[in-house]
Amino acid sequence: MSLNLINKTSGKSYYKVPRINTLKEMLEFCQERYSEEIAFKYRNKPRSEVICKTYTEFANDTRALGSALHDLGLKGCHIAIIGENRYEWVVSYLATVNGIGVAVPLDKMLPENEIITMLDRGDVDVLIYSSSFQQIVEHITQGNTNLKAVICMNPEKDEDIERDGFYSFHDLLSHGYELLDSGYKKYIDTVIDSNILSVLIFTSGTSASSKAVMLSHKNICTDIMGLGGVVSFKPGDSVVSILPLSHTFENTTGLLFPLFLGITICISDGLKYFPQNLTEYKPKCLIGVPLIFDKFKERIWAEVKKKGMEKKVRIIMSLANLLSHFGINLKRKLFKQLLEPFGGDLCAIVTGGAPMEVDTIRFYEGIGIRVYQGYGLTETSPVVAGGNDFVRKTGTCGNPLPGVTVAVDNPDFKGVGEIVVKGDSVMLGYWKNQEATDEAIVDGWFHTGDLGRIDRKGLIKVTGRAKSMIVLNNGKKVFPEELENYINKIPYVKESLVWGEAVNNGNVDICAKIILDKENITEAIKCPEDESAIKRLLDKAIKDVNKLMPVYKTIRYYVYSYEELIKTTSMKIKRYVETAEIRSLFGKLATSIKKTTGRNIDRLKEMLAKRAETF
Structure with missing residues (x-):
């Protein structure tokens, strides 16, 4: 290669x-x-x-x-x-x-x-x-x-x-x-x-x-020292550990690196007790996947709206951001009440595993909490790059850590190609799998399987996974993550999955599974079980999303559900499990995404279950 x-x-x-x-x-x-x-x-x-x-x-x-x-x-x-x-x-x-x-x-x-x-x-x-x-x-x-x-x-x-x-x-x-x-x-x-x-x-x-x-x-210590070169906390500061320690992101960034800095690690009693743990342990820093911070943001905004304070808070946030450009930082004083659910002392959050929504980053930065968006993989021990105490740009994964070199391999005309990584934090290889090792590491460069670009300041922007990329019949490439970001901004949508499906004479069309928020959707329609009303609502929403896209990225068909997408314990969507289940369901019902577009897929599952009972 x-x-x-x-x-x-x-x-x-x-x-x-x-x-x-x-x-x-x-x-x-x-x-x-x-x-x-x-x-x-x-x-x-x-x-x-x-x-x-x-x-x-x-x-x-x-x-x-x-x-x-x-x-x-x-x-x-x-x-x-x-x-x-x-x-x-x-x-x-x-x-x-x-x-x-x-x-x-x-x-x-x-x-x-x-x-x-x-x-x-x-x-x-x-x-x-x-x-x-x-x-x-x-x-x-x-x-x-x-x-x-x-x-x-x-x-x-x-x-x-x-x-x-x-x-x-x-x-x-x-x-x-x-x-x-x-x-x-x-x-x-x-x-x-x-x-x-x-x-x-x-x-x-x-x-x-x-x-x-x-x-x-050597791999792990290189990553710890790299993190220490760009982020600083004081001995005695605290962090609450919530992600599984078996995952390398939590293991390095939530355990070993805090120990290196003399931080107190407060082990959470579990997700059920996490809010209580925050108020009692009063962490300075939190490490988690974006989903955790999305949930907190939603809960805080719900309380703000309930009190009729949304417009006022947004105006104050804009003014606070303006003042910060002149070196006057009043955010933590102005939003003291909004910081209380985190214990009141939270100054920084470190997130990885998936990109955090721009709106979510701006919310936390707006109330005085620094957001360090990181990027990495198990194979790189894990952190490759991230925002730091001196450089943080919303929408990017920051600069590489000290000791790490990153480049883009085989770029297209826009400068987007596969992100490759070199350094002492790159793994030794895959256990008992030399073939996979040789495929992943070429001339010392580890091939991440992620697509992205690097700007003139060395800031990394990940655009999607090479494996999840949809290649259309005309050769055009579509990144599901881009479309999912737009769909997820719809107020009553929890999350979504976009994939390519061969439906018309082998042509690949873009399809989506949309997970609705049963509580929020009642603000748009009277009954969350009214399929016709929901279809009209989603048809318009998808049409609006499509207007923002080039024609070849148009979402052709969709189904919706109230059941959360299947995920790994690090909260990544199991794309192939989800799409395999959808195709299996359609196959058993002798139908297709084209014929069922706009339908509630939960109802289709119930229909299949009843058929099985009959036999």
């Missing part, structure tokens, strides 16, 4: 950053610099007492668990970790990578059959799990003879671990402290090779289609 690169750009550092070669060095650095600062705040169960751990206590817990695992003879093992975000998860992860073997974080949303497959694919020897997986783990161990040890982070009953090969996390922790007190040093004296496999992370997708990304200490 030959490269045709343009607009090559590298990141620069704005802050002096301590050098770390391994996560073990980082932990030692954190203990020395932030020893008595609070590293973690968490609860064992919702509504229970908050537990605090200092950086020294955390470092000692990690060494104690590592010593116990070493004493069990688990050196060199692949250790899978599955469960909700909790302190024991973090200790298990760092104890593994800092002297035992390879950590294999698993998505807590995986069904049992996929957990089994990934344990096999990842050559897993040890499984560390939370008690919510007790039954699944018991079933897995009946048929898995490869597991040398199974460790429960929080056993609810003694009998849960009273069987061969099962252990309690806290029993091992106590044993580890006894070993350290007796002078056991085999674990803490381990020398880490920063260049070899340390973490194995499966990408989103089914167990059959997902790839296992191999990351080293």
